[in-house]
Amino acid sequence: MGYKRIGVILARMQPIHNGHLELVSRAYRENEAVYIFVGSADKFNKRNPIPISTRLELVRKSILDMLQVRWGVDKAGDGKYDSDSQVDIALINHGIHVVPLDDLDDESNNSHEWGFYLYSKIVTETGCPNFTMYYSDGYEIITTWFPGFILRNNVSLSLIARNSVENGISATDVRKLITERKDDELRSVVPAAVFDKREHLKTLIELSEKIV
Secondary structure (H helix, E strand, O other): OOOOOEEEEEEOOOOOOHHHHHHHHHHHHHOOEEEEEEOOOOOOOOOOOOOHHHHHHHHHHHHHHHHHHHHOOOOOOOOOOOOHHHHHHHHHHOOEEEEEOOOOOOOOOOOHHHHHHHHHHHHHHHOOOOEEEEEOOOHHHHHHHOOHHHHHHOEEEEEOOHHHOHHHOOHHHHHHHHHOOOHHHHHHHOOHHHHHOHHHHHHHHHHHOOOO
16 A cells, blocks of 8 residues: 555444544554554453444544544535444544454453454555554553564654543443443543434343343
């Protein structure tokens, strides 16, 4: 694809919130292309209550809205799209790619095996062996994924401390606000696409609680 600087974000986005958007904003500012890998794409359980189709929709819409507000990116026509694929194309035109990523096996696997799996997926999507990963916590975990020679030669790490963004909001906190219908608090920490879909998300979260 010819990109010289590539930013990578890996997150489950259960759901996407303003902390995630800060990562995307920084990566977009510092790179020619940004690849957002939405993890645990193959999971639907208590820890992953929002299915991948819904997560991808919310991630794409939220990022496109952010680009317009923060960066002045013009949404074609009246700013409305007839399909998710049109939203995806609009993002790709601005160098942003949203990619579902299955777990290797159990999502708690932080071994080099997982790191090689992730690295190969990233290189396959980006066409480039070198990139910067943006993250909000878990430095110790991320550095165990990759062997030293990859960290030295191919993967750079860029941290935004979670507690510096929206008082350290997490997706777990967001899901609690959704289920408790604390709309005023929720509105302040999530993009409009998530807030507008809060009742649907509440149903999904409650359904996942019934999974044995």
